[in-house]
Amino acid sequence: MDVLIEVVVSGAAGRLGRRLCAHVYQAPDLALMGALVRAGGAGEGALVASLAPELAGCAGVATADLGVISAGRVVLEVSPPAAALTHLEQAIEVGAPVVLATTGFEAGHQARIEAAAQRIPVLLAPNLSLGVAVLIDLARRAAAALPGYHLEILELHHAKKRDAPSGTAWALGRAVAEARGQDLERDAICARAGDVGPRGQDEIGLQSIRGGDIIGEHTVYLVGPTERLELTHRAASRDLFAAGGVAAARFLGQPGRAPGLYGMRDVAG
Numbered sequence: 001m002d003v004l005i006e007v008v009v010s011g012a013a014g015r016l017g018r019r020l021c022a023h024v025y026q027a028p029d030l031a032l033m034g035a036l037v038r039a040g041g042a043g044e045g046a047l048v049a050s051l052a053p054e055l056a057g058c059a060g061v062a063t064a065d066l067g068v069i070s071a072g073r074v075v076l077e078v079s080p081p082a083a084a085l086t087h088l089e090q091a092i093e094v095g096a097p098v099v100l101a102t103t104g105f106e107a108g109h110q111a112r113i114e115a116a117a118q119r120i121p122v123l124l125a126p127n128l129s130l131g132v133a134v135l136i137d138l139a140r141r142a143a144a145a146l147p148g149y150h151l152e153i154l155e156l157h158h159a160k161k162r163d164a165p166s167g168t169a170w171a172l173g174r175a176v177a178e179a180r181g182q183d184l185e186r187d188a189i190c191a192r193a194g195d196v197g198p199r200g201q202d203e204i205g206l207q208s209i210r211g212g213d214i215i216g217e218h219t220v221y222l223v224g225p226t227e228r229l230e231l232t233h234r235a236a237s238r239d240l241f242a243a244g245g246v247a248a249a250r251f252l253g254q255p256g257r258a259p260g261l262y263g264m265r266d267v268a269g
């Protein structure tokens with residue numbers, strides 16, 4: 001019989017965390033070993049079974065005890081950045097692989113994530129969708145194939161999203177910047193207002209719309225003098241991300257998975 005991959009969902013009481021718990025619980029080759037929540041938060045001590053309808057019959061309570069992150073257990077991380085980094089330290093301490101699906105990390109956090117990846121397997125997934133992994137690849141190729149075309153990225157999300165532009169918009173920006181040999185930190189323009197003057201040739205625009213319950217949409221525009229190419233991905237259900245989380249946990253939990261920094265591109269093959 002195949003070995004079960006043990007998984008802990010961190011941020012388990014949140015919108016995405018609940019769906020991840022449900023999908024992990026239902027996956028025959030994964031075992032939901034823990035639901036990590038914020039100490040003192042409404043989720044602490046809640047029955048795991050209460051987090052999603054599919055979890056009826058699942059034993060245990062949601063916990064704030066970091067001890068639930070133990071050797072070999074894959075952590076599916078969707079708590080806020082500061083908490084996620086604390087959990088990453090615990091994962092290094094015990095030797096647990098981590099799928100970092102949280103977004104909103106600051107530029108300075110990247111070094112900590114890369115240092116962690118030298119000691120444990122880390123899968124950095126600002127978007128767990130396999131379709132978005134393909135979108136990033138297409139955007140990279142289009143940016144290289146149409147060198148003079150202006151690049152703009154538009155993302156739409158629900159009203160409660162905290163960070164902007166989205167982690168996926170940044171990932172798209174990095175991909176197109178790399179394809180053109182540009183520096184995203186220098187060339188990104190995240191908002192325009194007032195007398196901003198003509199658009200710079202190398203600008204990479206990242207624009208954000210927030211409203212209602214939009215799960216997530218991203219479009220990369222490549223605008224030339226006589227034509228415009230638009231590459232769009234639309235998420236239709238949060239279960240898309242949960243399914244990607246299961247695929248990522250399966251990938252990272254393979255016996256013998258070496259330390260390193262992985263992405264959904266590796267999962268998608």
Ligand SMILES: NC(=O)c1ccc[n+]([C@@H]2O[C@H](COP(=O)([O-])OP(=O)(O)OC[C@H]3O[C@@H](n4cnc5c(N)ncnc54)[C@H](OP(=O)(O)O)[C@@H]3O)[C@@H](O)[C@H]2O)c1
Pocket residue numbers: 010011012013014015016017036037038039041042043078079080081083101102103104125126127128129241
């Ligand atoms: N990679 C992807 O594909 C993808 C897709 C969608 C969303 N996301 C990202 O995933 C994250 C969560 O999104 P969401 O919509 O689920 O947000 P959410 O509903 O606000 O969930 C976040 C959860 O984290 C909990 N939390 C806070 N501190 C914690 C701690 N120390 N330990 C454990 N849990 C803690 C929060 O609890 P309290 O409410 O008690 O504070 C909350 O339940 C965001 O960064 C979002 O951008 C990623």
